[in-house]
Amino acid sequence: MTNETPALDFKSATLYAIRLVLHKGDTEALISTLAKRMKESSTFFEDEPVVIDATNLEGSIDWGKLLNALKSHRLPVIGVAAAGEHLFTAKAFGLNEVDLSASPIKPASEPKPAAPEANAGQALPAVAIPPSPAPVPVLSNEPVQTTMVVHGPLRSGQRIYARQRDLIVMGLVSQGAEVIADGNIHVYGPLRGKAMAGALGDQRARIFTTQFEPELVAVAGVYRVVDTKLSANVHKKAAMVFLDGQALNITPLDQ
Known part of the structure; x- marks a missing residue:
């Protein structure tokens, strides 16, 4: 009997990813907003894995253009949460379905204006960044x-x-x-x-x-x-x- 080490193993892992929530079925608007958000957040989110959330997306989009835009910003897409035609099209571009339905975290809302400073406390200015x-x-x-x-x-x-x-x-x-x-x-x-x-x-x-x-x-x-x-x-x-x-x-x- 030998104790030979196997060539590979399957083990559980936790992966943190940016959840990119699509609200509008307007490809150009999505690409423009993405560029603005990435400029505001500098390089902090480059090379972070991305899950596209298209569960509430209305209207069709050009998935090829969107994926190319994400790639140009060094945001690798690892999956998509979608249904119906959106899921079918996303899979055609090689994306895997990800189930986010039970996620305890909601997408970040737009930052509210910082509250006035109280005594020695300091509120940082709101900065728009990806979800x-x-x-x-x-x-x-x-x-x-x-x-x-x-x-x-x-x-x-x-x-x-x-x-x-x-x-x-x-x-x-x-x-x-x-x-x-x-x-x-x-x-x-x-x-x-x-x-x-x-x-x-x-x-x-x-x-x-x-x-x-x-x-x-x-x-x-x-x-x-x-x-x-x-x-x-x-x-x-x-x-x-x-x-x-x-x-x-x-x-x-x-x-």
């Missing part, structure tokens, strides 16, 4: 029960996901690195990359760091690209990020 990443396949929204601890530093290109738990990073999160958790995120070191808490929709989730200087922060699918200079009371200092309605607020931890 929030949603887990594919869909995960159940169970209570967070445990904590994942990662010893940094995390380099550019690294991504850590704490499924159904909080995440603690002991060290630097470099620019280009991503930390994602279904619960809270604690970074004991400089946060210079992306941090996404409450990934399955928990609006109570928060982000804590001892040195706040990120590229992007998100709570429960509400995203803000940090492309403007932060106020002196939080920039490169200990801070907390939390969700207030549809506005992300930043508060110094020493107050």
